[in-house]
Amino acid sequence: MAATMTMNTSLLDDDVCPVCQTDRYLNPQMKLKVGPCFHKMCENCIERLFAHGPAPCPTCRQTLRKATFSEQTFEDLSVEKEVRIRKQMSSKFNKRREDFKSLKDYNDYLETVEDLTFKLVNEIDVETTKQAIDKFAAENRDLIRINADRLLNESRMATHRQEMLRKERQQQREAYLKELEAEQLAKSEDRKNLIQELATSDKSAKTILAARQAISLKKTSMRKTEVKPTTTSSSGSTPMFSDSYRWMQQNEDLDRRQQEEEEDQANDNFDPVQSQYMDVDLGVGYVNSVNNNKAHAGGLVYPLLTSSIGVKDLYVEPLGVGNLSQMAKAGGYRNAFGYERAIEDAHTALYVPGL
C-alpha cells in the first residue's frame, strides 16, 4: 500500500496519456492503467476504445480487452512485466525442496525455472519456451496440485494461528481486568465491613484493626500462591477449539513432530564453537589437536610447545614487525592469534600430492 502511494505522488506531475495526450491539468483524476502488452492508457481511453469489446492496442496493435487492464504497481514497466510473468510461473512451478532427492537436483530445477523465466522476460524463443512450460505443467499436474493445496493449507493455518493468538491475548486481558475488578470490589467491601464493625461492636478500635490486618495478610499470601496456577489455566482454554479444527491440528502436529525431530538431530550435533572442519594436524611440538580436541583457553587456542629443545613461551617475531598497537590490544587482538594462524597455514595441505 505504501509503495503505491509513494509511486503515485512521484508520478503526479508529468503524466500524459500516450493515446489522448491529456495530462493531469486537464483531468485531475486521471489514472493510467497497464495492459498485457505493457502499454499505458488513461481510464477514459480504455473506456472509449474497449467499450464495444476487444480492440487493437493503439501502440502495438495486439487485441486487448477492457478486463485485462490493471493498475500499475511498479514505476518501471519492465519490473511490472517481470513480476507478472513470475507470478504466472510460480503458479505452475511450485515444487519444493522436499520433492527432490538431493540439493543438486533442487538447484538444477530452480536453474531451469530461472532460464525459462529469463527467456520469457527478455522475449527470447518465446514459442519454444511456452511449449516447454506447457509440457512441464502437463507432466507434473498432480504434483503441482498437491503443492498448491499445501500452500493453501499453510496460509490457512497461518491466519488461523494468528487468530488464535489474538483471541488468547484478548482472553488474557479480559481475565486480568476481571481480577482487578474483583479485587477492587473486595477492598471496598472490606472497608464497609470495617466501618460497620467499628461503629457497632463493643471491642476497642485497636483490637478490631489488628484482627483485620491479620486476615488481610493471610488473604494476600493465599492470593499469591493462587496466581501461578491461574496463568496456566488460561492457555488451556484453546483446546476448546481443537474439536472443530481437528483436521488442522492433525496436520500441524505432524509437521511439528517432523520439525522437532529435525531440530533434535541438529541440536544434538550442533555446537556453536566447534568448527565444521577437521583441525589442521600441527604435528610434532603441539598438543595433538586433530578432531577439535584442542586445549581451549576461553575459546582461544594457544600453540603449546612440548619440545624439550629450547622451550619458549612466545615466538620471536621476525625483525621489522612492530608491536601490536594499543588499539589492537584494546580490541582484544593478541599476538597468539597471528602465531596460530601462521602455524596452521604452514601445516595445511602439506602432504597433498601434486597432480
Place this chain on the structure above:
Amino acid sequence: MVAQLESTNGTQPELASGSNAAFASTNGDVNGVIVAAGGDAEETQKETVPLKQLYEQSTQYNHWRYAQQQLDDMRNKVNQEVVSSIKQNLQDESDLRTAQGLSLDDLPQDLRYLTVEDELTLLGFYERRIVKIFQYWKLPSYVMATAVVYMKRFFLENTVMDHHPKDVMLTCMFLARKTENYLMSIEDFSKVLKSPAESILQLEFLVCKTLRFHFTVHHPYRPCLGFYFDMQAVTENMSKLQKVYERALTLIDTALHTDLCFLYQPSQIALATMRIASKDEAYDFERYAKYKFMSNESAAQKYNSQLLPILEAIEKVLKEDRRCVEVDKLVATEIDKRLKMCKDPARNPDSLLFMKRKRGEVAGDDDDDDDDGGNPDKRVKLGDSA
C-alpha cells in the same frame, strides 16, 4: 567426503577422482566423529561422519590446480587457436580487399607469430613490472602476489595476441588492490599510472569472468612465517634463522613468476623455500626436519615418500626455470614489436573485415563463424556496464 568433493569439483572431475583416495588417508589418518553433546544412552546411534578439510573448500584447491603437462597443453591450445584464427581473418581480409580492388600492401605478410615461449617471456617482463610498481606503493607483498597470480590465471585461457599484457597488467593490479582491501579509486589509479581509465574498466569484467570470480588467492608468505615460528623450537641462533626467513621470502617472490602456484600448495612452496634458504645460509634444516617429520619410523617413511620429493621438485623448478631470471628489456621490446604486427584484423576498426562483421551483426543474421574460435569482439557482451 569423497562424494562431497566430486560435486564441488564438477568442472574438473578427472582431477579430483585420482587424488581423493590419497589425501583422504594421509591427512590426520583419523575420521572426525561428531560427538553428541550430553547424549542419552537410549538415543539413536550417532553416525561417524568424516569432517571435511578446510583447504579442500578453497577455490584455489578446487579449480586452479594443474599438472605441468596440463598447463602446457592449455597454453599451446589457446595459442594455436588464435594463430589459426588470425591467419583465417587475414585471408578473409585480403580476399575482401582484392574483391574491392584495394591494395594488400599494408597487410603483414609472412608473419612470425608469437610462440608460447615468446608469450611467457613477455608475460614475465610485465609481471616484474607489477612487482616494481607495488614496491613503489609499499603495500604488503601478498597484494602484489595476488595481482601477479590474476595475470597468470588470465593468460592460461587467453593469449597476448588477444589482449595486450600491458592493459591486462593494469587491470589485474587495480583488481588486486580491490580484493586485498587496499582499494585505490580509478581516478587516482589512472593518474598515478598515466593510463586512461576506460581501458582498465573495459577489461575489468572480462578479467573477472576469466578468473571465474575466484578472487581469493593463497600465497606462501604466511606459511613461511609459520615455519619461521615453528623452527624456533630447534634454533639457538635466532639471527641466522632471521636471515633464512628473509632469504626464503625473496625465493617466494621469484617462485611467483613460475608455475609453482598451480602445481603445489602454498605450504609446500614455503617449506621448500625455507629448505633452500637454509642451505644458502648454512642453517641446519635437517635437524628441524628430523624433529618435525621424522620423529618415528612411520612418520619418516611418510615424509620421505610424500613430502621430500615435492620439496626437491620445487627446488629443481626454482633452479632451472628460465622465468626465475629477470627478462632483458631488449628481448621484451622485440617480442612486443612482433606482437604489434600480429594484430588480428577482426579487431582493427578500419579493416574491411571488421566492418563486414559489424554489418552482419546489426542485420541480425546468425553468425556461424564460430570456426575462428569466437570473434573476440563478440565474446564478451558488456552491455551497459559502468
